[in-house]
Amino acid sequence: MPPDVLQPLIEANARSRRRQLVWLQGDAGWARRQAAQWLAAAGWQRVLWVGTESPEGFEGLDAAQVQRHLGREYEAVVFDAWCGFNPNAFGQSVGTLRGGGLLFLLTPPAEAWYRHDDPEHRSIAVLPYTERDVGHRFLRHLVTQLEADSRVIPVLQHQPFAVPAPLPAVTGQQPVPEPYRTEDQQQAVSAILQALEASVPLVLTADRGRGKSAALGLAAAHWLEQHGGEVLVTAPGQASVTALFERLQARLADAQLHGGELIDSRGRVRYLTPDRLMQGRVTAPCCWSMRPRRSRRRC
Numbered sequence: 001m002p003p004d005v006l007q008p009l010i011e012a013n014a015r016s017r018r019r020q021l022v023w024l025q026g027d028a029g030w031a032r033r034q035a036a037q038w039l040a041a042a043g044w045q046r047v048l049w050v051g052t053e054s055p056e057g058f059e060g061l062d063a064a065q066v067q068r069h070l071g072r073e074y075e076a077v078v079f080d081a082w083c084g085f086n087p088n089a090f091g092q093s094v095g096t097l098r099g100g101g102l103l104f105l106l107t108p109p110a111e112a113w114y115r116h117d118d119p120e121h122r123s124i125a126v127l128p129y130t131e132r133d134v135g136h137r138f139l140r141h142l143v144t145q146l147e148a149d150s151r152v153i154p155v156l157q158h159q160p161f162a163v164p165a166p167l168p169a170v171t172g173q174q175p176v177p178e179p180y181r182t183e184d185q186q187q188a189v190s191a192i193l194q195a196l197e198a199s200v201p202l203v204l205t206a207d208r209g210r211g212k213s214a215a216l217g218l219a220a221a222h223w224l225e226q227h228g229g230e231v232l233v234t235a236p237g238q239a240s241v242t243a244l245f246e247r248l249q250a251r252l253a254d255a256q257l258h259g260g261e262l263i264d265s266r267g268r269v270r271y272l273t274p275d276r277l278m279q280g281r282v283t284a285p286c287c288w289s290m291r292p293r294r295s296r297r298r299c
């Protein structure tokens with residue numbers, strides 16, 4: 001994909017906050033070089049590269065580590081299926097892609113993908129079976145879905161690149177006031193604050209990557225602005241609340257962030273591990289449980 005095609009695509013997706021998949025089919029080395037070149041051309045700084053064979057300049061990670069990045073946002077995600085295709089890790093990595101970002105999927109050619117000696121099969125097979133006994137029905141289904149989806153941009157090695165037709169503009173979206181990005185997010189923040197005022201529990205659910213952590217961060221900022229005091233946040237790991245603290249900092253310009261604690265003149269927001277939260281006496285007006293595995297937020 002030439003840079004003069006890539007940039008308009010990025011700009012169009014950014015305006016509508018649309019996520020899109022670029023499917024690179026070819027040799028592993030070629031696919032990795034292409035993804036690295038396009039990422040460099042786009043100038044993105046926040047990139048998640050899933051795959052242990054990453055090019056120079058990118059820090060690749062194993063599929064098992066992707067879950068630790070839930071709650072963060074990336075401008076682009078690269079999923080290198082040459083290093084193994086783990087469906088769970090793939091779904092989790094998609095959840096970290098911010099609106100307007102691109103997901104690069106690196107695979108063998110579609111017709112040969114299912115014959116690839118996938119390293120992931122070694123973790124699936126159990127005695128007396130081996131990785132050669134693992135079936136390929138899921139990959140065949142996935143290839144069928146990707147080929148049938150007009151929103152997927154296929155890029156094939158040794159074949160001329162076809163300029164993708166522009167996707168239709170997103171309709172029916174009403175403008176929302178700052179700092180919200182969608183009407184749903186605005187409604188979520190309002191519901192969280194109402195639940196806090198009434199001291200009742202609230203469950204907030206949505207697909208991964210749809211702004212739940214950001215909504216909680218905005219709600220925490222509103223709470224400090226209106227009431228002050230202390231807000232406690234808990235999650236399996238501090239990385240899961242990165243997006244929450246980013247929204248807090250953006251909203252409270254004078255606040256200072258120190259590790260897992262944000263201090264403002266009106267109060268503070270603290271991160272506590274679940275065990276510390278259960279052992280101590282909670283006096284804060286609000287406690288949020290961040291559960292990325294189920295994409296659930298409980299207040």
